[in-house]
Amino acid sequence: MRITTCTNLFFVLIMLCLVFLDVGIATDIVTSSEFIKDPENITSRGGNFTLGFFSPENSTNRVERLSLPEVFIWNETRPYWRTGPWNGKVFTGVPTMRSFYLSGICVEDDGQGNVDLSYAYVDEAGFSINILNSQGNYQELKWDGEKREWLVTWNSDQLKCDVYGACGPFASCNSQKSPTCSCLRGFEPRNKEEWNRQIWTSGCVRRIPLLQCERANNLNTSADNIADGFLKLQMVKTNYFLFVSLLNVGSNSTFKLLDSGNLILQESTTGNKIWESFQHPSNAMLPDMKLTTNRISGKKVKQTSWKSPSDPSTGSFSLSVERLTIPEVFIWNENHPFWRTGPWNGRVFTGLPYMKTYYLNGIHVEDDGQGNVGFFFTKITAHFYLYPSKSELLVWRKRFSIIEGVARGLLYLHRDSRLKIIHRDLKASNILLDEDLNPKISDFGMARIFGKSEDHGNTRRVVGTYGYMSPEYAMQGLFSEKSDVFSFGVLLLEIVSGRRNSSFYDKENSLTLLGFAWMKWTENAISSLIDPRIYDPSLYKYIFRCIHIGLLCVQESASDRPTMATVISMLNSEIVDLPPPRKPAFILTQNMLSSMSSEKGNSLHSLNPITISEIQGR
Template identity: 35%
Template sequence: MFSQTEKGRAQLPENTWVVSFYFFFYLVFCVFEALFECGCTLILYQPQRLRNTRLQPQHFQVWFLQIWFSNIPVQKQAVVWVANKDSPINDSSGVILISKDGNLVVMDGRGHVHWSTNLSRPAGSPNTTSARLLSTGNLVLQDNGDKKLWESFSHPQNAFLPTMTISTDARTGRDSCLDPGVIPLPFPELALWKDGHMLWRSGPWNGQNFLGLPERDSRVDLYGFKLANDNRGSVSMSFGYNQSMYHFLLDTEGHAMEKYWSEANQEWSMGLMFPINCDIYAKCGQFTSCQSGLNPPCKCIRGFEPRSYEEWSRGNWTQGCVRKTLLQCQRLERVMMVLRLKKMKVPNNPQRSEVNEQDCPGSCLRNCSCTAYFYDTGLGCLLWTENLMDMQEFLGSGVTLHVRLAGSELKTSSNRSLVIVITIVGCAFLVVVIVLLALRKVAKRREKNRNARLLFERMEALNSNESGAIAANQNKLKELPLFEYQVLAAATENFAVTNKLGEGGFGSVYKGKLREGQEIAVKRLSQTSGQGLEEFVNEVVVISKLQHRNLVRLLGFCIEGEERMLVYEFMPGNSLDACLSDPVKQRLLDWKTRFNIIDGICRGLMYLHRDSRLRIIHRDLKGSNILLDENLNPKISDFGLARIFRGNEDEASTLRVVGTYGYMAPEYALGGLFSEKSDVFSLGVILLEIVSRRRNSSFNNDEQNLSLSAYAWKLWNDGEATTLVDTLILDECFENQIRRCVHIGLLCVQDHANDRPTVSTVIWMLSTENSNLPEPKQPAFIARRVSPDAESPWQSEQRASINNVSITEITGR
């Protein structure tokens, strides 16, 4: 807080926010640091002299009153708000003070006022005002009763900060808008304007979301946008995203962008939100649909044609389309038809009709000037009586719009004989189709039974040494639902690209939703995959026997023709690998969350090795095979390469080396030997990745370090283990625990398998802080370099390394 002093100058305590005069002005914004608790400093910033110029420095001294961050380097500062942006001070000094009438003013050295809060106070009233910079970045002028008399949030420029409100009030005519123009429309709706022309619109607000935003744009939910409408002309919007130095920026060209400060890179990250491509208002003109990704993106809706074919062929779509056949209102009941357009952005300028959902179509059809209608539970019945402008077709969301067309668009024929012939042929064709479908259904049932028997036979072979267990295993497998191909195709929208979660050596994974509403993840085995029926059967057999909170749950499978699919529970948190590399999600992974993930992985692996009825070696443990639920709890997935240890078996060997380079233990990669300790090696690599937030494959081009474990070993020997730790979690409160996890990770990746701890020992080390751990020995370094393909969320490596002849050539998948 600052108040009037004896000399009339304002004084501020120190803080992370800074109110300053700065000679170079640009409008950006950010917020989130507290003023009163942490302190703030008022700086009269002396502008630097311009180099390579013959003019005197004082000719370029320009001063502005700004609010900005003090904990960011000056050359990368972000200005939150500027008071005298239209009236800079161009002499050698300036002051901030509270004047005799109680206003906060900015004056130059000659006493000329360049900016003021311009509040009117009764004559003779005592001057008891004071100014304060709040924790939200809001500069307020208040009386001695802490009543706000003026605030900078009510005078925004091009900065949209958390808790700031932009609003409009039709009763008073007062608006609080961003410059150069984000204003709520009367419906209510957000729009971007420039020089009186609309650049972008959000679609109307229905109480939950804006109907013009695609499903891919989840910022409304993620960033906590809220819109308040009193239905009497007052509309306001704000957001409350709890993320340090995150903000929105509106540039002079009318582009809205999101921006946040990266502590790790010490840089501002910026992303363009809108308008992009089809988001541009009326890009394709009237009665058109715009779809991003198509070439050309614009097309006339059914029943319409381009107004000018010549301009249309040149790529100029602004003239839009016109009806092929005009509506005949006097013969409405006989000639009118309705076209249903799905997944659409709501057109501009709708009107509300006070009717229910059942009467909404009739309300439009009885009105000759009505061109389209749409019903929403939050908005009611919406009608359009003018040209349909700014329509956009989305891929996975949107509304169903009903457009009126002339009946001739049905293209019916009056030739009675032709109708009779078509009817007879159609009926005959229908009978043939029904017979073929029945025969196909019988054939599919036989195919399913044959494939099921094959699956049981494979399971018997995998469990042949367990007396009396075959029948029980078959019964366990029979409990898993055998999904039909059509059911999974419908759930994933015929395996649409928009539902694709990722792909790897096995094929692709798709997100789906069953008819009853349950979300699923469908793993579809590719016919060209290096993993065949054996891996598929192995995963079904292994995971059907496992039940643990840290293992992903198999819901069923599908065997139909050449199709092989596994159905899992859907994990909305994505994979651990994806979260660690995502610039937004990685900030949700504080140390407590990461430690919980480490503990969960260990307990899931402990169940596989010791606590389940069968001892199972995973053989492909890595970050992309660790999935996270909505609470970021880890679950181990992908058991296609897992192997079951029988009896007292502790170690096995194979000539068929499979796995992912960088996570395979040296005795397995070079000699084909695998055991519990080979999974422990993979666990150690994952533990180091979680602590450092660096992928093991990021060292492929590093000439000094062959892997993450090699880099960690070097830092450990140099006494600089904390250098490995991700700066986002480097906290003195957990420094010992983090260092202990690095120590345990190095113990897990030691060269010799006998030197590595078991998973149960790792869990004990993590939970016991006062015990002395043994010093780690040198990790395994494999000299050959391989550059694996980059992974994406829910994605394994691109190829499986399967070598049935020898182990002289190893390629990671």
């Protein structure tokens, strides 16, 4: 009896060991059908490294909500490797993702603090796994059926410089140089003996102390004649990143040009600074010089034109818009250029790094091609008014006026201008509104000009905004005036519903805004689509007619969509009887499409969550 009991205990211990061993192995692998979700993560077999979404300021092993999602590998409490922020298409710190996408990797952010990292394997045959090994190396492995072995197709630490802080503080790492680590200009190795043995982790220290800091603390310095300054580093991957949110600038904001040469954007009522041309302005700022008009044009305007009436200082700075080959804004110190924005490419000033991922609402440059350049601070865009919390300010009369104004603007581009112009990026944030909320189409950085005999074109480089692109353009690169008609239809439905197509999500049916509108149309329940802030039984037939026109504009086939001339006739009721609309394009969300495609079979195009290439101007 005693032997039997011992035998049973022995088998129980063996089973427990097998169970725990299996769990330990599984935690360092993510298969193609699994997600890493908040607050989950995977840990290497030895427990030294952890993979998940982490904030550099917080070393706890859970997924943290960042302004932009980012994946970290941790060595206990120290960051070991990171992907760089996710920009909606790629992880910006992974060099191999700058020219192509790692198959099936997708980051989904619901905007409520929940971030998912998923991996969908899309090859025709074979298996694939991602694994975090005990050395902290995150690998993609694919099964070779002929050789019957796992092949490593991607490593997180392919280069020594990919390791987080490989060269220590105040040093840079370049895998193409020997040695790979070097101190920044003005710095020297902290431990020269270790540095000579190619042990870089101690980093570098300043060769010459900072004057303002060390001298203020009565420390000795032998370089009193050398001023402090900033060193600009380009094409580097830093340990930390700075994210600045998109700002909606109100109509009470003004530009100010300071005597320090710093151009700032400031709220008139509160005095709060919204934006500045210098990231590190001088501490000794003289009285402000205020930009009192919304337009600057022509040659240089002397500094006295911008001064506040209460400012007695003379100063020497002036602001001008120069038309060289491409418009550009300069700040001048007397006759010497002091600061510049870089050329305007139709969307942003290329010399402002923080404008490469967003632009301040309302900044617009217009060039008539005859040497006259206009620089506008146009207060606000339609995007600001259409969605909460300002949508209640737009009554139906104003909304219809915007719809009609945009339609007439597109008609001018398509038919009435000397050359036919296809905008290709029509959306709410590209509709500028003046003080009376009159619309003006802006941002022609992606527009195409056609000759008199041309009516369509095609491209291999699809650019634009997902949710507004027509299906023939998004899938095949074909564009015509019907592409703008589709975008106009999306915009019309957004104006009527007060909802954005890009962020709309119907949980029950996984529908886009277009799909939701079509469902309500077929159910004869279109009133539930209308923004409750403008719903009025006396206006129902007019709003209903606009929804009908919007559905005609977003039909899947370009030949079924009306021209802008026909749209205006429909809006003005010159065409009384409207044809019934057919099913619109893109009625299901991307997640639903991916799910349906995976059930039918593997397909690169159906599983790839990215359907838009990098946006660039003409």
